[in-house]
Each structure stands twice: as structure tokens, then as C-alpha cells.
Amino acid sequence: MTPALRLLSCVSAFLLAASFASHAQTTRPWNNKQCAVVLTYDDAIDVDLDNALPALDSVGLRGTFYLIGSSPVVARRLPEWRRAAQSGHELGNHALMHPCDGSLPGRSFVTPDTDLSKYTVTRAVSEVRAANVLLSAIDGKTDRTFAYPCGDRQIGGTYFYEQLRQDFVGARGVTAGLQTAAQVDLANIDSYMINGQSGDYLVDLVKKAQQSHTLLVFLFxxxxxxxxxxxxxxxxxQLLRYLKAHEQDIWVAPMVEVAAKVKATQQGNAKPRG
Incomplete structure (x- = not known):
């Protein structure tokens, strides 16, 4: 073999190894699949149990249901929520009273009793922890994730979740975006809020996540x-059927499992190299 061919062979081998390493790095956080998809459902409403849950169960997919602790649907249908958890779905924390910042534009629906801008940080933290106690009584679990009501994260300029980091695996926000495991902020995980979009739109989002090897969170x-x-x-x-048909390429799991995987990946990448 001539020196030129030997050099070309070495370069080709290096590029091939780099390609495999890059692919492994992007897919390993998602259980060696192309991407991760999390299906989340907010507010603990009847259609969660009547429509969403049966649809998920019919195709063997699991999601995260963010429950408002004070919701009458939680109290009235508690055995069904417990069965959902036993089936592998996550019961996430959406606070006790679902407080939102009433001082922001378009917040006329916020009542004086649930106005986050009038809360103290201590009250907000205490109510979230009280909701955790309730959820643990329902499903017997201690690991779960949080979802910010209305996406509101601050009280008087203070990020109240900072006092809750040890209580949760992660927290879901409302900013739309696709992110690699390294890019995910576990204190404010991106999500796409869905309101009236078509099935084609939902599937196209999944395809983009597959192509970019990223995390996609749906907020329903x-x-x-x-x-x-x-x-x-x-x-x-239509979305669920696509996910089921491509489950060999897409990791669909509750938020608590995906967030734990992201956390482990980030901690692993942060370890000093010897």
C-alpha cells in the first residue's frame, strides 16, 4: 500500500469512527433510539380518564398526567388515577391550587385566591409539597416531575422552583423547542402546547425530533x-398511531423516566476525564 493510500485509509477509518461516536452520543440518552417523545396532559380533567388514558392504553403507550391537587376530578375518580399509575403512567404535580400570575396580560381568569403574584415563595413551595404528599398517597411513589401552572416560574423575581429541585426529577415549562439531552434545562423543560393543530402537524413534530435526535414534549x-x-x-x-408504528425508533415514556435519563446523561458528561 502506498503512503497516500495508507493515509487515505487512516482518514476514512477516523471519520467512520467519529461518525459512530457522534451517532452513539445523540441516541444513547434516548435508549439508543432516534429521539424521545413525552405525552403530557394537564389539569386533571375528566377527558384525561375518559379519552386520553384509554387511547394511550389501546396502543400500549404511557404518558404523564399533571394533576391539580384540589381538582374535584382527583377526589371523585381517585381509584381510576391509581389504576393509571399502576399501569405505568406518571401522576405529575401541577400544584395544589394551580396558581397563575394574575398581574400578566390576558390573565383575567385568575382569581384572587389563586393569584401567584400575591403568593409568598414559602406558600408556593408548601402547596407544591402538599400536592406531592397527596400524589404519593395515590400512587405510592416518590419520584415524579412538576409542571408550572400557566408556565409561571417567578414570584416577585424569585424562581420558586429553586427550593423544590430536590423534590422532583425535573420540571416542565411551556416554551416550545426541541433539545438534545445536553441542552435540556431540567428546571424548565421545553414543550409544545397543542390547541387545535392537525394530526399531520403533530406527526411532523415527531419527524423533526427523529431527524435531530432530540426530546419532544407534547402539552395537551x-x-x-x-x-x-x-x-x-x-x-x-393519528399521533399515537405514528408513535406506535415507529416505536423501534422513538422512545415514548413518562416525563419522570425521560428526565431521569437526561439527568444521568448530563451528570455523566460532566464527570472529569482522567
Whole structure:
């Protein structure tokens, strides 16, 4: 072999190894699949149990249901929530009273009793922890994630979740975006809020996550009605069918499992190299 061919062979081998290493780095956080998808459902409403949960169970997929501790649907249908947890779905924490910042524009729906801008940080933290006690009584678990009501993270300029970091594996926000495991902020995980978009739009988001090897989080409220923010049953079904048909390439899991994987990956990457 001539020196030129030997050099070309070495360069080719190096590039091939680098390609494999890059692919492994991008897919390893997602259980060696192309991407991760998390299906989240907010507010503990009847359609969670009537529509969303049966749809997930019918195709063997698991999601995260962010429960408001004071929701009458939690109290009235507690055995069904417990069965959902036993089936592998996560019961996430969406606070005790779902307080939102009433001082922001477009917040006329916020009542004086649930106005986060009038809370103290201590009150907000205490209510979130009280909701955790309730959820643990339902599912017997201690590991779970949090979702900011209305996406509001601050009280008087203070990020109240800073006092809750040890209580949760992660917290879901409302900023849309696709992120690699290294880019994910576990105190404010990106998500796409869905309200009226088509099934094609939902599937296209998944395809983008597959191509970019990123985390995609869907934020649903009503599924087939039941809330002012809604996804059509047909569109929701189309998304689930695509995920099921491509489960060999897409890791679909509750937020608590994906966040734990992201955390482990980030900590592993942060270890000093000897």
C-alpha cells in the first residue's frame, strides 16, 4: 500500500469512527433510539380518564398526567388515577391550587385566591409539597416531575422552583423547542402546547425530533373536548398511531423516566476525564 493510500485509509477509518461516536452520543440518552417523545396532559380533567388514558392504553403507550391537587376530578375518580399509575403512567404535580400570575396580560381568569403574584415563595413551595404528599398517597411513589401552572416560574423575581429541585426529577415549562439531552434545562423543560393543530402537524413534530435526535414534549389539555385548549380526537389518535408504528425508533415514556435519563446523561458528561 502506498503512503497516500495508507493515509487515505487512516482518514476514512477516523471519520467512520467519529461518525459512530457522534451517532452513539445523540441516541444513547434516548435508549439508543432516534429521539424521545413525552405525552403530557394537564389539569386533571375528566377527558384525561375518559379519552386520553384509554387511547394511550389501546396502543400500549404511557404518558404523564399533571394533576391539580384540589381538582374535584382527583377526589371523585381517585381509584381510576391509581389504576393509571399502576399501569405505568406518571401522576405529575401541577400544584395544589394551580396558581397563575394574575398581574400578566390576558390573565383575567385568575382569581384572587389563586393569584401567584400575591403568593409568598414559602406558600408556593408548601402547596407544591402538599400536592406531592397527596400524589404519593395515590400512587405510592416518590419520584415524579412538576409542571408550572400557566408556565409561571417567578414570584416577585424569585424562581420558586429553586427550593423544590430536590423534590422532583425535573420540571416542565411551556416554551416550545426541541433539545438534545445536553441542552435540556431540567428546571424548565421545553414543550409544545397543542390547541387545535392537525394530526399531520403533530406527526411532523415527531419527524423533526427523529431527524435531530432530540426530546419532544407534547402539552395537551382537552382531548376531544373538556377544556378551552383542545386537541381533536382524530389528530390525537393519528399521533399515537405514528408513535406506535415507529416505536423501534422513538422512545415514548413518562416525563419522570425521560428526565431521569437526561439527568444521568448530563451528570455523566460532566464527570472529569482522567
Amino acid at each position: 389539555h382537552g382531548v376531544g373536548g373538556g377544556h378551552g385548549l383542545n386537541v381533536d380526537l382524530k389528530a390525537h389518535r
